[in-house]
Amino acid sequence: MRTALTELTGVDHPVVQTGMGWVSGPRLVSATANAGALGLLASATMSLEQLEAAILEVRGRTDRPFGVNLRADAGDAADRVELLIRHGVKVASFALAPKPELIARLKEHGIVVMPSVGAARHAEKVAAWGADLVMVQGGEGGxxxxxxxxxxxxxSVLDAVGIPVVAAGGFFDGRGLAAALSYGAAGIGMGTRFLLTSDSAVPDPVKRRYLAFGLDGTVVTTRADGMPHRLLRTEFVEDLEHTGALGRLAATARRTLAFKRMSGLSWPALLADGRRMRRTSDRDWAQVMQAANTPMLLKAGLVDGDTSAGMLASGQVVGxxxxxxxxxxxxxxxxxxxxxxLAAAHGTALTGQDAPAGQ
Structure with missing residues (x-):
């Protein structure tokens, strides 16, 4: 299956394993790459040193192309870009629009740039800045x-830009890939479906809990970090939805300290990150403080397996x-x-027309 995605990245199949914090580590990314799809390392929860170690580990597990997902608003984004260049990573994906100079620097070294966007106007912006392709995630995504x-x-995005588009949000099987290609997409991105594989490092009891949820098993909440976040409807999330502002503030302070210790960031660096986040995402300071919750709450559930004290991001496809x-x-x-x-649909489309011999 050759598409613009496979041609640009060098993978065999137009399938992307998305960059999920605490989930998309070297084990999952290398397994995805060896399967012929595009695996993306999630670097937002890694220090610069940890990211380099993860890239080297993937390199030790596979000789196939892979990518790294970066936070465009991170204080050390430029250093991370240089790291990708130094190690010859094939694809740089971004959760937010990267600055034009970062795109230009990556493209100078032949690295494919793929920002994620949530609206046609954002796709138009990054396309004008030189992005090679974009990933769009619909509201079904986790x-x-x-x-x-x-x-x-x-x-809406396909109509707005002339660069290839990868579709994410709600995909988990061949029907979805066939549908996305029929729309005109160059491939699909899947997160929850790759999280729920035997190669995922998420603890098995947590995976089994995911499998128990139905189509109504997720909820979109802003109580975790101030932005809409689709999560499994666990007891923890239900409690979070009903916790008062004072209780959330105390918990936020504790997790901010924990995140600072884990990341090794100084207070000035953490505040600088907060200012950049506020400027690029239009969050107020309360929401910026809440954003420090996300890494620690996800780690509790996805790494430590403590679903009573953590949250589990999930797309609606979990059901x-x-x-x-x-x-x-x-x-x-x-x-x-x-x-x-696609072959069956092609045959159906030719019914009653001058179909080629054998159709």
């Missing part, structure tokens, strides 16, 4: 998300997933099913 569903967001295949098994069946469905 983690930070918008309100527009993929079926509307995707065509349609019932197994834990390897990345190789997952990618193979998604692509095979998409090819079969």
């Amino acid at each position: 983690g930070h998300t918008g309100s527009v569903p993929t079926t509307l967001l995707l065509p 349609l997933i019932d197994d834990l295949p390897s990345c190789e098994e997952l990618v193979d069946r998604v692509v095979r099913d998409a090819v079969r469905r």
Whole structure:
């Protein structure tokens, strides 16, 4: 299956494993890469030294192309870009629009630039700055998300830009890949589906808990970090929804201190990050303080396995997933099913027309 995504990145299949904090580590990324898809290391929860170690670990596990997901507003974003250049990483993806100079620096060294966007106007901006392709995530997706569903967001972005578009939010099987390609996308991004594989480092009891949820098992809340966040509807999240402002403030302060210790950031660096976040995302200071909750709350659930004290990001597709295949098994069946469905649709479209011999 050759598309603009596979041509640009050098992978075999038009499937992307998205960059999920605490989930998209070397084990999952290398397994995805070895399966012929594009794996993205999630670096937002890593220090610069940890990111370099993770890149080297992926390099030791695979010789296939992979990428790194970066925070465009991070204080050391330029240093991280230089790290990608030094180690020859194939793709740089961004959760927010990177500055034009970062895009230019990456492209100078042949690194494919793929920002994630939530609206057509954002896609137009990064396309004008030189991005090679964009990923769009509809409201069905897990983690930070918008309100527009993929079926509307995707065509609006396709109509707005001339660069390839990768569709994310609500994808988990070959039907989704076939549909996205039919829309005109260059491939799909999947997060929750890759989280729920045997190659994911998320603790098995947590994975089993994911599998128990139905289509109504997620909720979008702003109580975690001030921005819309799609999470599993756990007891912890239900309590978070009903906790008063004073209680949330005390918890926020504790987690901010924990995040500072974990990241090794100084108070001036942490405040500088907060100012950049406020400026680029239009959050107020209360929301910026809450944003420090996210890494620690996700770590509690996804790394420590403590779902009573942490939150679990999830797309709505969790209600349609019932197994834990390897990345190789997952990618193979998604692509095979998409090819079969596209071939069947092609035959249907030719019915009653001058179909080629054998159709």
